[in-house]
Every structure is written in C-alpha cells, then in structure tokens.
Amino acid sequence: MRYKVTFVVGLALGYVLGTRAGRERYEELKKSARELAQNPAVRNAAEAAGQSGREFAGKAFAAVSDKVGDAVPAGLAARVRGLRGRYGGGSEDEWGTSNT
Incomplete structure (x- = not known):
C-alpha cells in the first residue's frame, strides 16, 4: 500500500511540474x-x-555455432547471413549515406 501511495504522489507531482513547464x-x-x-x-x-x-554479434554467432554445431536453428542462421549481407562493411545504407 505504501508503494502505491508513493507512486500516486510521484505521478501527481510529475503531472503538476509538467503542466507548469507548458507546451513551449x-x-x-x-x-x-x-x-x-x-x-x-x-x-x-x-x-x-x-x-x-x-x-x-557476427563473431559471437560464429563462436557459438562452432561450439554447438548443427544445433543452431536454420532460421537464425539465415537471418544472421542476411544481416551480414545487408550491413556489409563500408557500403552505403538505405539513406544513401556512408560512415566515412
């Protein structure tokens, strides 16, 4: 009960302070x-x-897949391969910018 009251008081205080700050x-x-x-x-x-x-993440996936072998689900392996291709090193992203 004490935590509920503290929460409600905090919520009310936040509301009052927030409305005083205003839209501007x-x-x-x-x-x-x-x-x-x-x-x-x-x-x-x-x-x-x-x-x-x-x-x-790619290195971790490679290390884990080496340890567990074929136990990595095929869907997960395909997803990681897809991410590697999509976010390959040095290429432009979908906004036409690069990290150079």
Missing part, C-alpha cells in the same frame, strides 16, 4: 533533441556503435 518548453526540448539527432558527429557515432555491435 516541450517544443524547445523536442527541437533540441531533433537538432542533436541530426548532428553529423552524433550520427557517425551512432553508426559506428551499430557497426561494432553487428560485428560483435
């Missing part, structure tokens, strides 16, 4: 977030992180 502040935050997302340095960092993640 919301629009300012939205504009700032959009500008940040469109920043070339942020986009390159996000793409580099995504590429690193895909490479790590």
Whole structure:
C-alpha cells in the first residue's frame, strides 16, 4: 500500500511540474533533441556503435555455432547471413549515406 501511495504522489507531482513547464518548453526540448539527432558527429557515432555491435554479434554467432554445431536453428542462421549481407562493411545504407 505504501508503494502505491508513493507512486500516486510521484505521478501527481510529475503531472503538476509538467503542466507548469507548458507546451513551449516541450517544443524547445523536442527541437533540441531533433537538432542533436541530426548532428553529423552524433550520427557517425551512432553508426559506428551499430557497426561494432553487428560485428560483435557476427563473431559471437560464429563462436557459438562452432561450439554447438548443427544445433543452431536454420532460421537464425539465415537471418544472421542476411544481416551480414545487408550491413556489409563500408557500403552505403538505405539513406544513401556512408560512415566515412
């Protein structure tokens, strides 16, 4: 019961503070977030992180499939192969940009 009351009080407090900030502040935050997302340095960092993640996932898949052999489901193996082809190194993505 104590947690429910704390949750309701927190919810009410958040609502009151949020409504006091108003629509203008919301629009300012939205504009700032959009500008940040469109920043070339942020986009390159996000793409580099995504590429690193895909490479790590591919290596992990290869290591696991070596250990378990044919126990890897065919659907999973096909999906990983498809991702490797789609996100191959250095090619342009579907937006016509590259990470160079």
